Amino acid sequence: MNKNTVNPVDDQFSTQAERVFGVALDYALWVTYYFANLGMPQQRSGASWRARVEADQFLQSVNYQSLKVALRRARRMGYVKKMTHHHALPEITAAGKKRLLALIPRYDEKRVWDQKLHLVTYDISEKHKKDRRLLFTFLKNLGCGRLQDSVWMTPYNPVDTVREFVGEHGLSGMIIVSDIGRDGSIGDEDIQSLVVRIYRLDKINEEYERWLGSIRKKKALDPADLVAYLDILSIDPQIPFSLLPSWWKGDEAYKKVQPLLQKCAF
Numbered sequence: 001m002n003k004n005t006v007n008p009v010d011d012q013f014s015t016q017a018e019r020v021f022g023v024a025l026d027y028a029l030w031v032t033y034y035f036a037n038l039g040m041p042q043q044r045s046g047a048s049w050r051a052r053v054e055a056d057q058f059l060q061s062v063n064y065q066s067l068k069v070a071l072r073r074a075r076r077m078g079y080v081k082k083m084t085h086h087h088a089l090p091e092i093t094a095a096g097k098k099r100l101l102a103l104i105p106r107y108d109e110k111r112v113w114d115q116k117l118h119l120v121t122y123d124i125s126e127k128h129k130k131d132r133r134l135l136f137t138f139l140k141n142l143g144c145g146r147l148q149d150s151v152w153m154t155p156y157n158p159v160d161t162v163r164e165f166v167g168e169h170g171l172s173g174m175i176i177v178s179d180i181g182r183d184g185s186i187g188d189e190d191i192q193s194l195v196v197r198i199y200r201l202d203k204i205n206e207e208y209e210r211w212l213g214s215i216r217k218k219k220a221l222d223p224a225d226l227v228a229y230l231d232i233l234s235i236d237p238q239i240p241f242s243l244l245p246s247w248w249k250g251d252e253a254y255k256k257v258q259p260l261l262q263k264c265a266f
Helices: 008-021 024-037 046-055 064-076 094-103 126-141 159-169 191-198 201-215 223-233 250-263
Strands: 116-122 145-148 151-154 175-181
Touching: 008 024, 008 223, 024 064, 024 094, 116 126, 116 191, 126 159, 145 191, 159 175, 191 201, 201 223, 201 250, 223 250
Parallel strands: none
Antiparallel strands: 116 151, 116 175, 145 151
16 A cells, blocks of 8 residues: 555544543554553564554554554653663553553443533522633533533532532532432433434434444454444443343344453553
8 A cells, every 4th residue: 555545534533532541652652552452472573562562453543653652651651661672672660550440431331320410500600701611511421411501410419529629629609519310300201312403313323223234243342342332432421221222232243352452451
């Protein structure tokens, strides 16, 4: 293939990896972890390792020079051990593994639920518009779905974390948390239909269906399949199981990838 030609498969993988791992340093940690944990042969020379990186289908989109720069930074920060001529492959440290595992999305097998949907309603004045922007980001990171401009919804009780946010930003009286039972409704929508719409579960389900289709004929999953799955899991709100529609494919996808997740110790 011409070096100036973009392989759409590699380009798609690069996009997925960027969404999952973010910065180059974390991507370098993933590459290191991948070599160490998925049975890749150890190489005794930097040249051999470079050839292995450039030849591996999973790593075809990796720019070796960029990887070296990111690894040098990771080494300075204590996330990987210094390479020697006896062991050309970098080795991830406990601190590096902790950082890497913290950013990888996890599938929640329990999803403890109090049988209620919780609504966060706020009325924040213009003079606190900075706090309003921070609240927007806070609620998204908390896994809330936006019901209306100033009303957010989540199936998981946010009272303690919202109370902490209110205290830190001096917003007492501006934010209210209320709830409705699982048999309740908002307007003409029942709870399950509301959850599907607010969290756009139909769109996420389409991603899971595409992923399942891509691995259907494979005897074994490879790390690229894992990254593609983690990319979808990162946008999955992991709604309580009893609220999920019958057509939901997230659980089926997890069962397919679970052995590889266990092998990676994720």
